[in-house]
Amino acid sequence: AQRVTQPEKLLSVFKGAPVELKCNYSYSGSPELFWYVQYSRQRLQLLLRHISRESIKGFTADLNKGETSFHLKKPFAQEEDSAMYYCALSYPGGTSYGKLTFGQGTILTVHP
Amino acid sequence: EAGVTQFPSHSVIEKGQTVTLRCDPISGHDNLYWYRRVMGKEIKFLLHFVKESKQDESGMPNNRFLAERTGGTYSTLKVQPAELEDSGVYFCASSPTGGNQPQHFGDGTRLSIL
Numbered sequence: 001a002q003r004v005t006q007p008e009k010l011l012s013v014f015k016g017a018p019v020e021l022k023c024n025y026s027y028s029g030s031p032e033l034f035w036y037v038q039y040s041r042q043r044l045q046l047l048l049r050h051i052s053r054e055s056i057k058g059f060t061a062d063l064n065k066g067e068t069s070f071h072l073k074k075p076f077a078q079e080e081d082s083a084m085y086y087c088a089l090s091y092p093g094g095t096s097y098g099k100l101t102f103g104q105g106t107i108l109t110v111h112p
Numbered sequence: 113e114a115g116v117t118q119f120p121s122h123s124v125i126e127k128g129q130t131v132t133l134r135c136d137p138i139s140g141h142d143n144l145y146w147y148r149r150v151m152g153k154e155i156k157f158l159l160h161f162v163k164e165s166k167q168d169e170s171g172m173p174n175n176r177f178l179a180e181r182t183g184g185t186y187s188t189l190k191v192q193p194a195e196l197e198d199s200g201v202y203f204c205a206s207s208p209t210g211g212n213q214p215q216h217f218g219d220g221t222r223l224s225i226l
Contacts, residue, residue: 004154032212034214036217043115043116043217043218043219043220044203044217044220045216045217046214046215046216049214086155090212091212092212097212098143098145098160098207098212098213098215099145099157099160099168099171100145100147100155100157100205100215101157102147102154102155102156103154104153104154105154105155
């Protein structure tokens, strides 16, 4: 069965420091990986997806199939990055297409 | 464009009562998903509608949960009778047809069973 693991429940860094939120997955096929973010008092929203290979708000994430990882990185954290981050996996096809499997989430706090 | 709307935002009921949650997806989105986050656990998939049809309901916990999407527009999720372990935040998401499109989430309904 598919599974997404985010080993850190809490992550604290200082403003300007690099940040990396870890995500590992287990899935036998070719999944699609996403990072979703929930800022304080806002709804869950898509941050980025691996097939886009783009940088959003300075964040990047590379899919490493060998290590089955999809870590989220940002070289210089900002206070406004403080939020809950979820890594998620979905099926690209079949009857369960679109169904998201989430990790437990990582609360990122960026201190001034 | 109006986002996904969920009602109510918070519901507090007693064990054994019935509660109905509603989700209005983004107009034109054929795919509608329900998820749930129980305290301390990850967000888990409940079911997926394509228009009015249930595509995948493998995540529904038991037969106390009934989801409908009559007419392929808004959806309701009824819990009858509610149990203590049903407490949590229920999220709805929608996405357009075509490929594996990103899902747009609502604010969620916080359900508290006393």
